[in-house]
Amino acid sequence: MKDSEILQRISKGDEQVLDYLYKKYYGMMTRVVLSNSGSEEEAKDVYQEALVAFWQKAAKGDLVLTSKISTYLYSICLNQWRKELDKKSRRQEEEVDEGYYQSYESEERSKIVHACIEELGEVCRKVLTHYYFDGMNMQEIAAKLDFANTDTAKTKKYKCKKKLDQLIKNRYSTEDFFD
Amino acid sequence: MTSLEEKIDKYHTERMSASERDSFEQELASDPSIRAESEFQESIIEGLKDFRKAELKNRLNAVDLSPAWFEFAQQSTLMKSFGGIAVATLIGTGVYLLADRSPSSKNEDPIEVDHPQLALNLNLLDLAPYNLQIKEPGIFQDEVTSSNISAAVTQEIDNENSFLDLSETAEEGTSFEPIFNAPEAELISDEEALKISQLDVLPETTIEEEEAPLEVDYEISKNLDIKYKYYDGKLFLSGDFDRAPYEILEINSAQGRRIYVKYLNKFYQVNTTDRLTRLPEVKNVEVIKELELLRVNK
Numbered sequence: 001m002k003d004s005e006i007l008q009r010i011s012k013g014d015e016q017v018l019d020y021l022y023k024k025y026y027g028m029m030t031r032v033v034l035s036n037s038g039s040e041e042e043a044k045d046v047y048q049e050a051l052v053a054f055w056q057k058a059a060k061g062d063l064v065l066t067s068k069i070s071t072y073l074y075s076i077c078l079n080q081w082r083k084e085l086d087k088k089s090r091r092q093e094e095e096v097d098e099g100y101y102q103s104y105e106s107e108e109r110s111k112i113v114h115a116c117i118e119e120l121g122e123v124c125r126k127v128l129t130h131y132y133f134d135g136m137n138m139q140e141i142a143a144k145l146d147f148a149n150t151d152t153a154k155t156k157k158y159k160c161k162k163k164l165d166q167l168i169k170n171r172y173s174t175e176d177f178f179d
Numbered sequence: 180m181t182s183l184e185e186k187i188d189k190y191h192t193e194r195m196s197a198s199e200r201d202s203f204e205q206e207l208a209s210d211p212s213i214r215a216e217s218e219f220q221e222s223i224i225e226g227l228k229d230f231r232k233a234e235l236k237n238r239l240n241a242v243d244l245s246p247a248w249f250e251f252a253q254q255s256t257l258m259k260s261f262g263g264i265a266v267a268t269l270i271g272t273g274v275y276l277l278a279d280r281s282p283s284s285k286n287e288d289p290i291e292v293d294h295p296q297l298a299l300n301l302n303l304l305d306l307a308p309y310n311l312q313i314k315e316p317g318i319f320q321d322e323v324t325s326s327n328i329s330a331a332v333t334q335e336i337d338n339e340n341s342f343l344d345l346s347e348t349a350e351e352g353t354s355f356e357p358i359f360n361a362p363e364a365e366l367i368s369d370e371e372a373l374k375i376s377q378l379d380v381l382p383e384t385t386i387e388e389e390e391a392p393l394e395v396d397y398e399i400s401k402n403l404d405i406k407y408k409y410y411d412g413k414l415f416l417s418g419d420f421d422r423a424p425y426e427i428l429e430i431n432s433a434q435g436r437r438i439y440v441k442y443l444n445k446f447y448q449v450n451t452t453d454r455l456t457r458l459p460e461v462k463n464v465e466v467i468k469e470l471e472l473l474r475v476n477k
Binding site for chain 1: 188223224234235242244455
């Protein structure tokens with residue numbers, strides 16, 4: 001599959017391309033981490049992060065490739081692993097500080113949001129995640145989810161977002177949420 | 180969507196122009212209630228992004244990374260050559276076996292053809308089994324002329340398996356005319372002759388009128404209940420699959436597609452739903468027996 005075809009298919013939300021890329025470059029990308037004192041699990045995490053970041057950019061149409069996809073992915077993996085090694089060395093030097101409690105709090109918050117997203121129906125989840133993560137516009141969402149037209153997608157997105165806001169607000173008042 | 184909601188949404192999804200952005204940031208700085216709402220919306224949007232990211236990573240975790248044999252074969256010229264030879268051998272053997280296949284497994288002495296011109300493919304019609312021997316004794320010993328071929332054709336029919344009596348002897352001195360042992364039309368219609376072995380009859384439920392292939396995705400969860408969603412030909416499973424592998428039984432019949440999951444010696448039935456639902460266990464003993472049978476014979 002050519003790079004141009006890959007980008008075109010990603011812009012249409014074809015997730016099978018993601019599987020294809022993952023399998024195709026798994027060995028090459030994980031080697032970046034494995035050969036730089038990383039474990040198999042860390043290598044997999046780094047590669048998955050890189051590939052998902054690539055997917056998001058390509059799906060949004062933000063990506064202007066000046067190299068091959070493999071080169072691009074390789075550079076993301078390399079940077080990602082450098083950052084990770086940096087974090088690791090800092091973690092060893094510093095003791096657990098306030099940052100730990102802050103991240104715990106934000107983790108709790110995201111758990112609440114996550115639970116409420118789970119409560120939404122599948123269609124709502126797809127509409128909202130395609131809009132907010134994949135950066136799809138209403139026309140693309142309508143095509144991807146077989147809606148009659150763009151207006152249907154717009155209405156659906158509005159209602160789904162309202163529903164999610166309400167679910168989260170019902171569970172925790174906004175004040176509690178940010179206490 | 181109200182103007183404020185719309186603004187917050189556009190702001191956090193980077194769908195604002197530079198001037199819109201500047202003016203909204205001023206509003207944020209001056210109004211704490213707008214700031215609070217914006218932060219609340221930001222958390223939700225971040226949550227949605229994380230959710231989607233996790234969904235995509237789950238998908239990647241389910242990708243089978245073991246190289247398929249054909250990919251391995253593509254990696255080296257030697258493997259390509261080897262693959263080519265192997266495929267050619269397989270095709271050759273397959274054709275040979277098919278061509279040489281006896282119409283009946285009971286037929287130990289299937290077809291003997293002594294005359295080269297009679298080397299016909301007797302397997303063209305896979306109908307009732309029969310034995311046929313055609314002998315033409317004089318043809319290789321004597322001087323042969325095209326106008327006068329001394330031929331004696333005898334055909335022996337295995338009475339147990341045949342429905343045709345083709346025993347005939349060609350008269351001496353007549354030009355040789357090969358007798359084709361094609362069954363006669365009226366005999367073909369004989370129900371007995373056309374009876375197909377029961378082993379060849381597939382149960383009705385396994386008629387494969389293929390729909391789009393079933394797409395299965397799963398996540399490992401510590402929850403002992405298996406949950407699932409099934410819609411659009413996609414099956415998503417969530418459960419503690421660390422303990423044993425699960426099996427998917429897909430039955431396509433005239434009534435449509437039925438899907439069962441077998442896990443830890445229990446069968447579960449999959450129905451169409453887009454909500455994460457607990458997988459219902461099959462309790463009907465007869466259905467379980469039938470599923471086991473299908474599973475073993477698939």
